Amino acid sequence: MNRVAVTGLGIVSALGLTVPEVWDKLKCGQSGIAPLPDRGDPPYRFSNGALAWGFEPTRYFEEKELAMLERFAQMAAVAAREAVAQSGLDFRGPLANRTAIITGSSVGGQFSEEEGYLQLYKKNNPRVSPLTIPRTMSNAGASRISLEHGIQGPVYTISTACSSSNHALGQAFWMVRQGTVEAAIAGGSEAVFAEGLLRAWEALRVVSQDTCRPFSKDRRGLILGEAGAMLVLENWEHARARGAAILGEVVGFGMSSDAYHITQPTAEGPANAMRWALQDAGLSPDAVQYVNAHGTGTTANDATETAAIRKVFGPHADRLLVSSSKSMHGHTLGAAGAVEAIATVLSLRNQLAPPTANYNEPDPACDLDVVPNVARCAAMEFAISNSFAFGGLNAVSVFRAVR
Amino acid sequence: MAEETLQDDIDARVIRVIAETQKIPADSVTMDKTFEDLKIDSLDGINIVFGLENEFNISIPDEGMESMRGVRDAANGVRQLLMQKASASPQS
Numbered sequence: 001m002n003r004v005a006v007t008g009l010g011i012v013s014a015l016g017l018t019v020p021e022v023w024d025k026l027k028c029g030q031s032g033i034a035p036l037p038d039r040g041d042p043p044y045r046f047s048n049g050a051l052a053w054g055f056e057p058t059r060y061f062e063e064k065e066l067a068m069l070e071r072f073a074q075m076a077a078v079a080a081r082e083a084v085a086q087s088g089l090d091f092r093g094p095l096a097n098r099t100a101i102i103t104g105s106s107v108g109g110q111f112s113e114e115e116g117y118l119q120l121y122k123k124n125n126p127r128v129s130p131l132t133i134p135r136t137m138s139n140a141g142a143s144r145i146s147l148e149h150g151i152q153g154p155v156y157t158i159s160t161a162c163s164s165s166n167h168a169l170g171q172a173f174w175m176v177r178q179g180t181v182e183a184a185i186a187g188g189s190e191a192v193f194a195e196g197l198l199r200a201w202e203a204l205r206v207v208s209q210d211t212c213r214p215f216s217k218d219r220r221g222l223i224l225g226e227a228g229a230m231l232v233l234e235n236w237e238h239a240r241a242r243g244a245a246i247l248g249e250v251v252g253f254g255m256s257s258d259a260y261h262i263t264q265p266t267a268e269g270p271a272n273a274m275r276w277a278l279q280d281a282g283l284s285p286d287a288v289q290y291v292n293a294h295g296t297g298t299t300a301n302d303a304t305e306t307a308a309i310r311k312v313f314g315p316h317a318d319r320l321l322v323s324s325s326k327s328m329h330g331h332t333l334g335a336a337g338a339v340e341a342i343a344t345v346l347s348l349r350n351q352l353a354p355p356t357a358n359y360n361e362p363d364p365a366c367d368l369d370v371v372p373n374v375a376r377c378a379a380m381e382f383a384i385s386n387s388f389a390f391g392g393l394n395a396v397s398v399f400r401a402v403r
Numbered sequence: 404m405a406e407e408t409l410q411d412d413i414d415a416r417v418i419r420v421i422a423e424t425q426k427i428p429a430d431s432v433t434m435d436k437t438f439e440d441l442k443i444d445s446l447d448g449i450n451i452v453f454g455l456e457n458e459f460n461i462s463i464p465d466e467g468m469e470s471m472r473g474v475r476d477a478a479n480g481v482r483q484l485l486m487q488k489a490s491a492s493p494q495s
Contacts, residue, residue, distance in 0.1 A: 205449050205465055263446045
């Protein structure tokens, strides 16, 4: 089996519109959560969000192109451009057919769908834009990346709510590892700040009325975020042969389903996904130093995730650094797995675990070292990144440091 | 007497919302039942609260929801919010 190198990273998120900007904030524990520009009428129950502040589509696309691209697809394409540029890969040639694109998105393009409904049900206008379908389809981001770079290999999109892009990354990792493709662009994107979608999240009562405080006793829920995040994965030998800079290594992936409840988490399901991921990597639990937690900041997730980590790691759990970068970039839903994979690769590369920001007080139900508020320098060789979704679907990736 | 009728009416409407949301017979929902008795989990609870907000045109805060353990709690909570609403909007 092939080793799998990470040779490119790209991101747009509340913490910045490039990887260096995002890392500068992550390592300082600086949050991108701020008041929503549009508070809703009547106001939403929540007033803060993690928007991709300053993401101005016309900086990246022609007007004509934008007519075809929803925000989630724009963010996917922009993140992919940065990742591809960093990798230095050239897809004009045999690599075009030997490269995959696998993206994750929870809901695809909501803005066009809502605009269509507005016309149809409010304005009583039965004429819905012909671009609604190509704009809303969940694979619009993946297809745009394919068109832009001329990539003609396997291209598809996975939709598993908040695990979407961790599943996408895992699939891409396996395809490169088994030699189905030489390289893959994997990640995800989500643009959640559409009114109907915000009202739906509001009704579910899981969004915090102040900020996101994962693992803190006074946590009150998640903060919604938007992002696009992509990683270029590449056959290790292929990357070495062309002298590419290798930023990290993907060494394992595992997934599971709770088969328990549509929204309530269990410890056993996530624990199984972590076990499978470690087994896939050929690692024993005590080889791991850092966990980028799912850590949404809801009462249920953080306590359950703590229990799951304890089940898998036993006494070693007390030696792990466990942090939730969602405290800074928000919960980016279908993009979360990829955003946090990038955070994990950068943590290993810089030997610095980003903190869990906004942390106030210890919770006995979340009694791990959650790196409260201040980043921690540590010798780290292996890290895992957890994603757990509504529907009980869990995905865990394992990374190795390359320095 | 009028107050009692109003109270009965609120109780009956709360019971109806719970029964309709849970797809269970209304006569299985009595004032003494806890949500646990009725196998109502947290997502069901959110759905019931949403139904009660629609039925009574009120807004139920998260804290209020967390303290609701059964049918009587729900009816009392609704009653309290309706009283607050009545005192906040002056009668013409």
